[in-house]
Amino acid sequence: DITELKQAEEALKKRLAYEKMLANISTRAILIEDISICLDECLEIMGKTLHVSRIYIFEYHHGPGTADNTFEWVSDGIAPQKETLQGIPMNLYPWWMEMLNNSKIINYQDIEDIPGGPEKEILRSQSIKSILVVPLFVNNAFYGFMGFDECLYHRKWLDEDVDILRTTAQIISNAFESKQAEEALRESEGKYRALFETAQDAIFLSDERGRFLDVNQAACESLGYTKEELLELRNKDIDADPSGYEAFVQVRDGLVENMRFDLDQRRKDGTLLPVEITGCFFTSGGQRISLAIARDITKRKRSEDALRESEKKYRDLVENISDVIYSVDTDGVMTYISPAIESILGYSPSEIIGKPLIEFFYKEDLTRMRKRFEETLSGHIKPSEYRVLSKSGEIHWILASSKPVFIENHVIGIQGVLTDNTERKRAEIALQEKEQKLERQAQHLEEVNTALKVLLEHREEEKKKSEENILSNVQKLIFPYIEKLENSxxxxxxxxxxxxxxxxxxxxxxxxxxxxxxxxxxxxxxxxxxxxxxxxxxxxxxxxxxxxxxxxxxxxxxxxxxxxxxxxxxxxxxxxxxxxxxx
Missing domain, CATH: 1.10.10.10 (Winged helix-like DNA-binding domain superfamily/Winged helix DNA-binding domain)
Structure with a gap:
């Protein structure tokens, strides 16, 4: 009786076929070029080897919570389902999703034994009698599922069937992971290349000897070379200053981690381009590569030159105007005073800076000065006049026009202008004294005028009396005799x-x-x-x-x-x- 021998030979033949199938699938997954073609071929190999009705792969979409039948193979006489199984809302099949999310295998000889009612309904509509499904995980995230359908009879899935499906699912998961990694790499390379080529700063990649391996378009445009011409040069060929190559060597030899410095690069036409270089070394493909980014700082240099010129003009102005520029901190300590102070008080700036402001004020003005100081710190700005003492002890009048100084909305002190008002003040005092003298004289004249008025009034009365006497005398002493003459x-x-x-x-x-x-x-x-x-x-x-x-x-x-x-x-x-x- 050779029955057992025949069975053993059949089992061995079947096992060899399975192993050959897995080897074939593994080889295809390793040498994959187009994953869609690869998966279609793998499903066909499995279906013909395992003699199942249908093999499929579903991809789950986490956002909408739907699943699509992305790959399918069916044997002769079995109706395909791929076109109808798109966008399936998986929330309608909670038992199915719970099993797969928990990495459990769905293995039923008769689908009627499945606990989930909605699951049985959709499987019946596909004429499925037996089913074997394993979950797919890609990068530890649920990706979907892969399964076998038997539509002709109730098939008992053997352990070897389960092992083959699980192994194949792992191979396919790895293929998906490789595909995602390749896509991510291509996307990353695309982003890098887009950034590299569209960057406004010039970018240079060079080997450890400084020979350029790659440059971007900005580098070519800033220096006037073609890309091919630059790739024939080294970094020190375009550096007008040897300090650039020295910094490159220091980073290359590990003396410093990265570099940042300014230098002039020499363009193809010989003109110089001021740039700021930032760079470092990194390893790629076992090769150490230098990355240097050169930013055009022409405008910044012009701004710095203009700022220096402006500062010089401001300094010359401050140091030559007759008024005094000053600043104090919130404690009233002098932090700056212009040289003009020496011509007013006799102190040099070094004798005043660092000392309290109150040391130079006339003592009778200190209370008022302290009050105005606090008001100015609070933002109440108005000019104030004080008396200060010169180095020789002489009193000078100054007009202070001040305002608070802020850094990030915090008051750090006061700055302003001091004007020497001594001569004007003396003139005002002299004018006041003269006005007082004139006022006294005017008062005296008013008194004299009053006396004269009284005298004139008295004279007028005397005159009136004299006229009355003359009139009376004429009328009494002359007119009577004229009348006598007229009557004679x-x-x-x-x-x-x-x-x-x-x-x-x-x-x-x-x-x-x-x-x-x-x-x-x-x-x-x-x-x-x-x-x-x-x-x-x-x-x-x-x-x-x-x-x-x-x-x-x-x-x-x-x-x-x-x-x-x-x-x-x-x-x-x-x-x-x-x-x-x-x-």
Missing amino acids: QLDDKNKTYVDIIRSNLKELISPFGNTLSSKYSILTPTEIQVADLIKHGRTSKEIASLLNVSPKAISFHRGNIRKKLGLVNKKINLTSHLQSLAT
């Missing part, structure tokens, strides 16, 4: 004389007598006599008789009077005009 037997000539005397006396005692006299001041005495008689209505003939002169002489005097009074060629009656002067 006088001839016409003497009556005329009496009338003239009465009229003239009235004018003398009249308040308008002075006005008339002033008008007559331009006339001769004879002309005054003639004018007076004309004013009283006397004719030229009457006047000539009274004055014992010819009428022709009176006409001559009349002409002179009109001329002197501005009446020539004017139709103005002389008698009326002379009478108007007396009113």
Whole structure:
């Protein structure tokens, strides 16, 4: 009876076929170029070797929680399911997911024995009778599952079937891991290359002798070389300063870990390019490689030069202006003072810097100065005037215009300008003294004016009394006798004389007598006599008789009077005009 022998031969043949299948699958997974083609071929080899109805791989998507049938092989006469098994919401199959997430194998000779109701429904729809499924883990994360379906009969899955499926699943998981690693490497290399080529800074890779292995586009553009030309050079060929290669050697030999320094690189046309170099060494493929990044610092150099020039101008300005620039810390200690202080107080800056501010202030101003100091630190800014003491002890007046100094919103002190106001202050004091003197003189003059006013008022009263006395005496002592003469037997000539005397006396005692006299001041005495008689209505003939002169002489005097009074060629009656002067 050779039955057992035949069985043993069949078992050995089957085992050899399985081992050959696994070896074939392993070889393909190791030499993989296209994983999709590789997996399709592996599934076909397994299906034909194991004589199953269907073999498949599902990929699980953690975000949406769905699974897709990504690879499938079916034997002849079995309906494929790949197209319909896409985007399956796995939350509908909790038992299935719990088993796979816990690394458990789903092994059922009859799917009706499966505990999960939804799972049985979807398996029945695929005409599955027996099922064997193992989970797939890639990089320790659940990736999906791989399984065998038997659709023709209820198949009992042997231990060797389970081992083959588990081993194949491990091989495929490793293949997926390799694929992900390759994709990550390609992505990393792509990012590196994109960064390398698009970087605005020049990047140089060189070997331990300094020969360039790779350079980016920025390096070519900044130096004016093509990439091929630079790859024929070494780093010291483009360094205008030997200190660059010396720093390279120090990092290469392990004396320092990395390098950072400024130097000038020489362009292809011979011009110099100021750059900042940062670099280090790293190992790749067993070779030590130098990485150097050169940043163009032309603008920075220009800014630094401009800043130095600006600082020089500011320093020259501060050191040459007559006003004093100063700064103190929050404790009132001098931290800076410009040289102009020496011409004011006689102290050099070194004699003041580091000393408390209060040492130089007049003691009577210290309380006010301390108060203003605290107010300025609090942001209350206004100019203040103080007295300070010079080196010789002389008092000087200064005007302080100050403000707080901040660093990161914290007050660190006060800075400002001191103006020597001594001369102005002295002038103000002298002016005040003069004003006070003038005020005293004005007060004295006011008192004198008051006295004069009293005196004038007294004189006016005396004058008034004198006029009243004269008027009274004329009326009492003269007019009575004139009346007696008028009542006596006088001839016409003497009556005329009496009338003239009465009229003239009235004018003398009249308040308008002075006005008339002033008008007559331009006339001769004879002309005054003639004018007076004309004013009283006397004719030229009457006047000539009274004055014992010819009428022709009176006409001559009349002409002179009109001329002197501005009446020539004017139709103005002389008698009326002379009478108007007396009113």
